[in-house]
Amino acid sequence: GQNIDQPTEMTATEGAIVQINCTYQTSGFNGLFWYQQHAGEAPTFLSYNVLDGLEEKGRFSSFLSRSKGYSYLLLKELQMKDSASYLCAVRDHRNTDKLIFGTGTRLQVFP
Amino acid sequence: GAVVSQHPSRVICKSGTSVKIECRSLDFQATTMFWYRQFPKKSLMLMATSNEGSKATYEQGVEKDKFLINHASLTLSTLTVTSAHPEDSSFYICSASKTGKGSNEKLFFGSGTQLSVL
Numbered sequence: 001g002q003n004i005d006q007p008t009e010m011t012a013t014e015g016a017i018v019q020i021n022c023t024y025q026t027s028g029f030n031g032l033f034w035y036q037q038h039a040g041e042a043p044t045f046l047s048y049n050v051l052d053g054l055e056e057k058g059r060f061s062s063f064l065s066r067s068k069g070y071s072y073l074l075l076k077e078l079q080m081k082d083s084a085s086y087l088c089a090v091r092d093h094r095n096t097d098k099l100i101f102g103t104g105t106r107l108q109v110f111p
Numbered sequence: 112g113a114v115v116s117q118h119p120s121r122v123i124c125k126s127g128t129s130v131k132i133e134c135r136s137l138d139f140q141a142t143t144m145f146w147y148r149q150f151p152k153k154s155l156m157l158m159a160t161s162n163e164g165s166k167a168t169y170e171q172g173v174e175k176d177k178f179l180i181n182h183a184s185l186t187l188s189t190l191t192v193t194s195a196h197p198e199d200s201s202f203y204i205c206s207a208s209k210t211g212k213g214s215n216e217k218l219f220f221g222s223g224t225q226l227s228v229l
Contacts, residue, residue, distance in 0.1 A: 033218075042115075042204060042220035043155070087154055097143065097208040097218050104154035 002026050004102035006088055011108045012078055020073045020105045022088030033099060034062050034073045035087040043087055046073065075107075083109045113139045115207045117221025124195055125229055132190045132224045134205030140185035141207035145218075146178075149202040161188040195228045202226075 003025040012018040024032070031050040035043035049055055049064035049071060061074040073086055088102035114137040124130050134144055142163045147155040159180055160168040167180035177199075179191040188207075192199050205221040 040202070040223065040225070042117075042222045044220075045218075085154075089155075098145065098157065098160060099206075099218065100157065101147075101155040106152065 002090075002092070002100050004088060004090055004100060006086075006102045006105045008103065009106045009108070011110060012075075014078055014080060014109055014111050016078050017074065017076050018078060018107065020075070020086050020088075020107065022071045022073070022102055024069050024071070024088070024090050024102070026090050026092045026100065028092040029066065029090060031091040032062075032064055032071050033089045033091065034060075034071075035089065037085045037087055037104075039085075046086075078109050080109050080111065083107060113137075113207075113209050113219045115205065115219045115221045117205050117224055119224060120222060121225045121227075123227045123229065126196055127194055130192045130195055130226060132192075132203055132205075132226075134188045134190070134207065134221050136186045136207040136209070136219070139207075139209045141188075141209065142185060143208040144182060144188040145206045145208070146180065146188075146190050147204045147206070149204060149223075151202075155204060158190075192226065195226070197228045200226055200228045 006022050033048050034046040037043040047062035054063045059076045064071045085104045085106050087104045089099040116135045118133050144161040146158045148158050149155050157170050158173045161180045161182040163182045169175045182188040202225050204223040206218050209217050
């Protein structure tokens with residue numbers, strides 16, 4: 001079966017660093033995505049990893065270890081606007097863009 | 112970037128009625144679109160894959176006669192919730208797949224539809 005797990009909720013302080021973990025067990029793997037979603041809005045793309053290692057993109061970085069079925073999203077210099085849900089999603093079919101989403105992590109940033 | 116328009120953004124209906132939700136790719140052609148359902152404070156659950164010109168592929172546990180999907184053109188997919196009941200109340204989101212080289216951001220999401228069935 002498909003299983004993608006994330007912590008349900010996290011809190012952090014403005015200016016701090018937070019790491020959101022994602023573990024997955026899927027029948028196939030062809031890339032892992034991270035999305036940000038504010039309440040009542042569409043998810044927006046943050047990052048994509050298909051090879052092991054760290055991908056850095058401004059304040060956000062994403063890491064992947066395929067052998068461990070593990071990824072994390074690292075958010076630096078947190079801002080209040082970073083309060084949102086963060087969704088980990090695995091693409092498990094080579095020929096489609098079908099994504100299976102994780103449970104999502106709601107991050108609350110406090111001043 | 113690419114824009115996916117989803118309408119309506121919010122709908123309230125009586126139990127037993129049918130509701131149609133539209134998902135349009137405005138500046139690109141999408142042979143494949145996806146429909147998701149999201150409960151409050153939960154993640155997105157894939158309901159079905161909509162393929163232009165052919166039948167949709169439904170995920171396990173999703174009633175195809177309840178959630179009718181039509182993908183009649185390369186820019187439009189519709190989801191019809193038939194004989195809606197209160198338990199169908201949810202946030203429905205579509206996404207469209209943009210083929211071609213370039214960014215890994217090939218999946219673009221609509222803004223979602225909040226369905227409330229009374």
